[in-house]
Amino acid sequence: MTDRYAVIGNPVAHSRSPEIHAAFAAATGQDIAYGRLLAPPDGFAAAVARFSSEGGRGLNVTLPFKEEAWRLAATLSGRARRAGAANTLRLDGATVHADNTDGPGLVADLQRIFDAPVAGLHILLLGAGGAARGVVPSLLENGAASILVVNRSAARADALVAAMAPDQAERRVLSAQPAVPAGATFDLVINATAASLGGAAPDTPPGCLGAARLAYDMMYGHGDTPFMARARAEGARQVSDGLGMLVEQAAESFLLWRGVRPPTAAVLEQLRRA
Numbered sequence: 001m002t003d004r005y006a007v008i009g010n011p012v013a014h015s016r017s018p019e020i021h022a023a024f025a026a027a028t029g030q031d032i033a034y035g036r037l038l039a040p041p042d043g044f045a046a047a048v049a050r051f052s053s054e055g056g057r058g059l060n061v062t063l064p065f066k067e068e069a070w071r072l073a074a075t076l077s078g079r080a081r082r083a084g085a086a087n088t089l090r091l092d093g094a095t096v097h098a099d100n101t102d103g104p105g106l107v108a109d110l111q112r113i114f115d116a117p118v119a120g121l122h123i124l125l126l127g128a129g130g131a132a133r134g135v136v137p138s139l140l141e142n143g144a145a146s147i148l149v150v151n152r153s154a155a156r157a158d159a160l161v162a163a164m165a166p167d168q169a170e171r172r173v174l175s176a177q178p179a180v181p182a183g184a185t186f187d188l189v190i191n192a193t194a195a196s197l198g199g200a201a202p203d204t205p206p207g208c209l210g211a212a213r214l215a216y217d218m219m220y221g222h223g224d225t226p227f228m229a230r231a232r233a234e235g236a237r238q239v240s241d242g243l244g245m246l247v248e249q250a251a252e253s254f255l256l257w258r259g260v261r262p263p264t265a266a267v268l269e270q271l272r273r274a
């Protein structure tokens with residue numbers, strides 16, 4: 001019997017996850033169907049319960065539900081527990097197991113772009129939502145030299161740091177500020193905000209993106225996002241969208257659900273061409 005999976009979010013029409021999982025299924029010979037599930041802002045838990053009662057086996061969770069997905073789960077993987085947010089749910093009947101594959105997905109894509117580990121990098125992380133929470137533990141585990149979190153709502157960035165760097169020594173590596181300090185430079189600037197969905201880029205002081213070795217927008221779509229356009233205009237050495245991260249995090253989800261990690265390079269190529 002064909003097993004059913006879906007990506008759940010709001011909005012969800014832009015998601016390329018169905019294409020990616022269809023390609024993974026073809027490459028590995030797995031019999032799955034993968035669709036999109038638009039949940040109303042106050043109807044996430046009900047939508048998950050309905051999908052599960054109809055025989056659904058797993059969900060990828062996208063904005064704005066990653067923190068709610070974490071709270072809904074009966075069991076959590078170690079990385080989901082650390083992140084406080086979940087992007088992957090495995091549905092075992094009515095029991096929900098949550099994982100977070102965004103962090104390993106981002107790290108794999110950064111290693112592909114840099115052709116080097118992320119250890120030692122000074123990182124500016126813009127945003128403090130579910131995606132930002134998902135990647136911080138992996139960036140720390142992979143030896144980031146520093147991570148500065150800046151978010152439109154400063155309290156949310158403070159809460160992220162308080163949860164993930166509870167003591168003073170850890171805050172030398174992971175810290176938050178209400179705005180990016182003028183003149184500060186970073187090896188890597190990651191846009192983990194949803195600002196691109198509204199056609200905007202988060203605030204950064206002039207030259208900040210231009211000084212980076214890589215300006216990385218987790219968002220992906222057709223052409224450059226406003227963040228990527230600003231980074232190019234400022235002369236950043238490398239600029240990337242989040243399509244590679246999307247493919248890598250999807251491969252980790254597929255592994256959790258199906259027990260096999262699909263190859264990713266050809267799928268990323270195929271998406272870039274489409």
Ligand code: NDP
Pocket residue numbers: 062063064065066102105126127128129130131132151152153156191192193194195196197198200201202203218219220242243245246247249
């Ligand atoms: P959430 O809704 O959990 O968080 C949204 C974040 O964006 C918050 O920090 C919010 O700030 C900020 N934000 C929203 N609008 C603006 C704006 N106009 N200016 C500045 N900041 C803004 O979403 P997620 O964290 O789940 O997703 C964030 C982005 O990352 C999305 O674009 C998503 O598509 C992308 N993503 C890509 C992935 C990939 O694999 N490539 C994986 C995961 C996410 P505030 O707290 O102030 O509201």
